[in-house]
Amino acid sequence: MIVAENLVKEFKVYERRPGLLGSLGTLFSREHRLVRAVSGVSFEIPAGARAAYIGANGAGKSTTVKMLTGIMNPTSGRCLVAGLEPYRERRRNAANIGVVFGQRSQLWWDLPVPDSFRILRRIHEIPAPVYRRNMALYRELLDLDALGSTPVRQLSLGQRMRAEVAASLLHDPAVVFLDEPTVGLDLVLKGAVRELVNRVNAELGTTVMLTSHDIGDITSICDQVLVVNRGEVVHQGTVHELLRAADTRAVVFEHQGWPAPAQAIAMIEDRLPGVTARPVEGGRIRVEYPTRHSSAREVMGFLLEHFDVTDCVAPEPDLETVLRRIYTGRAEPREALL
Ligand SMILES: Nc1ncnc2c1ncn2[C@@H]1O[C@H](COP(=O)(O)OP(=O)(O)OP(=O)(O)O)[C@@H](O)[C@H]1O
Ligand SMILES: [Mg+2]
Structure with a gap:
């Protein structure tokens, strides 16, 4: 369902010289260096899987998700999501996928949540029974009605995240990308988001690709784990296999x-x-x-x-210890697991 082949993303970063004059100089300077955020990543996530895509801060996770969702084009390599090249076929790809970036809102900042949902319903041409079924599920698990008519920009982080997750799933996408969907949420709300994702996966077969620094998200949602380190996938397998590789x-x-x-x-x-x-x-x-x-x-x-x-x-061995060792480069998982 999700395929990455030798996916590379490099960013040009313009060097900034110190001081105000330096900053102004940057505007005209062409000096830059290349930052390799994703460095030849290959993996395959089958339909219906719940995959965790994890790694230390700056490992290249969000950049990968941006390429898979069509927000960015790869510098080289290729990716396919439900048979489409996301960046080339952005509109068709958008119909197949749902996205949550925990660090950035996808909703209309000045509108109350129900209005955003009505717009999404139009954009995706969601049939009435699907819309009703999904809204009932979100009401039950996420207490959406409590958000009322407050514009998104005035919602608390937890309130906004509830709406973000619901909005990403509203059109029954085949694949949902969740980039830190529980960041900053309390225990109850984390539990609700995890339950929603699991329910949607079980009932509709939605493929899940989740990025999180929360071990609880990984163990309660995911049936497989991909670990990225310095832009490369160093492990793909079940949580159990990762633990055995310790x-x-x-x-x-x-x-x-x-x-x-x-x-x-x-x-x-x-x-x-x-x-x-x-x-x-x-x-x-x-x-x-x-x-x-x-x-x-x-x-x-x-x-x-x-x-x-x-x-x-x-x-x-506990997952946290194993991951800390991989992130700090003190342990290499066995190659056989790749
Ligand atoms: N637009 C950009 N321009 C320049 N460098 C970037 C850009 N976006 C990301 N990077 C760099 O690419 C690397 C990977 O960033 P990315 O956001 O993909 O990491 P991440 O794995 O999602 O980390 P985190 O866990 O902190 O969210 C980092 O070194 C980052 O500084
Ligand atoms: Mg990130």
Whole structure:
């Protein structure tokens, strides 16, 4: 449904010289450098998928979404959304897609929300039954009536975002691009937006491409994750696969008798190179081992052989830790997952 092939976007940035004269000089200067915001991105998102497109600030996510929605043309490479090249066929593409940019409004700033909806209904020629069904759903989940006749520019962020998300879905688009749709929302409203997106995906098969820095958005909406780093896709797979790609595993165990925890920790770190251990609550010990150097069998075998283990759990790596490692470049996901 969404295809990107070697997608590249470069921006020309005109160098600014310091001071006021420098700023004026910039107007006439032709000196510039190229910023490569998206650097040869390729991926495919099948129809009906709920894909998270995530990465650190400045990784190139919004720029990618702008190319997929036809707002910008790629410097090179190609993208297809529902079989159309977005930038070349902007109008036809607009009929197929819905867009939310959390950082920027798509609504008519001076009009009350209901007026914006009436205009959208005309623009998209939305049939009456579809309009009624969707408005009923938004009323139920997003409490749209509460927005009344206030112009959009006077709405609170949460009020406006409710309207933005509803507006993007009003015409039953085949694909919806949500670029930080829950930014600044409270817990209740985040939950409502997540529920709406999931309902629309389940009932209408809407393909979802979501960008968010909120782990909760990713885990409660998405069935696959694409991670972009410095303009390149470094991982595509399920959340579970991403977690499995983590290069560190942990075991937390409890033991009785000899040796005391402090000695046990020293012994583990001494005998198993690259493995770290630390005390955690309840007199237990958390052991972390890099999968590159040690295997579960090695670590577990050592613990069982040397300690009278009474309890043992191997917690899943958490998504936040895994992503932090990828964003900071301290861990490369396994290539096999690409
Ligand atoms: N119009 C522009 N002109 C020049 N550089 C730009 C422009 N738009 C984006 N960039 C640069 O491209 C890079 C990627 O920006 P982009 O907005 O796509 O990142 P992002 O992944 O959406 O980040 P965030 O998580 O902060 O929203 C950044 O270095 C940014 O400064
Ligand atoms: Mg962005």
